[in-house]
Amino acid sequence: MIIAIDGPAASGKGTLARRIAAHWALPCLDTGLLYRAVARDVVAASFRPADPWAALAAARGLDLAGLSDPDLRTPAAGDLASIVARIPQVRAALLSYQRNFAAQPGGAVLDGRDIGTVVCPEADVKIYVTASAEVRADRRLRECLARGENVSFEHILADILRRDERDSSRDNAPMRPAHDADLLDTSDLDIEAAFDAAVGLIKRKIGQQGA
Template structure:
């Protein structure tokens, strides 16, 4: 019995470290909600590209962000991303969005807008379910600085490029490992060097290198960290089972 999550788990780190897969799987295991903040920036980026604006023009990007009708699901089994009533879960993972999202995410006002929405979602899910796993690049430092557990996932650039290339190929997108690695390293540099909320570990974050770890090993490590912080409680189903009560 793993238990049910109570509180917020903040998962940060660069692309290719396994954040999305790990966050969703952990949320499933612990009967918690799930939020992919990066998907929100990608959706705004897609909106900007569709509007034909220059993503290097902050005012134009802000105008698009303010007018976009954006929604994200918090069910780890079906984390939908909706833009203007259209499911854009696949479109936001394309190469054009990937190459432009850092510019959009660097706009301070866009970050302020989305962080406000993200915090509201987190509060709502915690009120409803008790716990949530949130992934991104500034969760532990900005979005949820009071999270009971903050983890910064890392992996070598080569490993991350291989994972991202495999994900793209599995999704039907062409991917060359060398090109992907160059893109990964470029985005790392942009996200870590931006003036607004740069990507970095929170001072009190646990750092976990996933380069040589299988998914289940990463999940086990995170469950152990959550348990050590008393974030896991016995579910009613497990309690009834142990007591012999009818379900």
Template sequence: MSYTPSSSPVIAIDGPAASGKGTLSRKIADTLGFAHLDTGALYRGAAYALMQNGGDADNAQACIDAAQAFCDPFNTEMLSNPALRQDDVGQTASKVASVPEVRTILLDLQRSFASHPPAPYKGAVLDGRDIGTVICPQAPAKLFITASTEVRAERRTKELQSKGQSVTYERVLQDMRERDTRDAGRSAAPMVAAEDALILDTSLLDIDQAFLQALAFVEEKLS
């Protein structure tokens, strides 16, 4: 299945961890009345299923089995499980996502959500790492949200600590650098900005400033 533009417009938002893409995606979706899909939650869900079953993230078949068991983008309750936001789940998700067969399994699901968002939504916002380049390359509005590794590590450290997780900035920074390397260097759908995407660096922006810039770009592209 391939994504083709329809009467339901799609906004593709990509970027590395803790860049702000998730928050921006939700705010844009709420503002425009669009459905929102955090595609990373699908990979986190597969990773969580793998970990719950004692699977090995370095075993491709185990990752494939986990993805097949956890693959419903329309199940918002399942995707909003707080356990999916744990740092170790995110690290495992990056490994699971590097398996080409896993990406194939989840590809059609993401495109189906984009082409046919659940009622009553009139469009869809998808955020991830390969939305504008692989999932929905013909999306009319594409953004790549980024920030310096140090700023992103600081944000993620505060987020995790606020949820009671015992983490240090140094450990989060190291993990983030390793994950960035995996995500950008994998053979299947590496994390890169689409040629026609707006690249928005949020290192020195608060969420409202970033949102206004992103929304202005999206509204221009959809007009």
């Protein structure tokens, strides 16, 4: 069973993906970490994130062991990742790894922005997780404050809106719901309610396929 979880920044898709993977005992891949790691390595090599050749070299030489780096989960890393993710050569270089991960025996859960549309268009279940920009900014603000970061709601909201525009307007694999994805708006849901709703969607989808 391949489950594709897509959605914009701070929608809760990553947390949901991990919970869903644990529930069905499936491996889970946060594909955004791949792009964050590429951006990190490009900057570490003193190149600009938008440099296509430096980004491609970083993608081809990516050390997957480095995905556990906690710095990859910061808002700054996410902003750089959305720049790298616009480069078609980088997306192509990372596509085979993502598809191989999904194709392992028993299936997998993958979350990102183009899983249901590009990476795994034949996924058994596709869920597009969303929430209002203001709710997502508030969630991100609380995460940053918990880490001791001095940021403002206005700054985070502007960053989220900028990332939404960048991710949805890119020519290659833009962020959008797959035509057959179930939409899950988490604006008014806590993680437990969102998880219950997602499990319900998945069970209904499996039931439809088994009918």
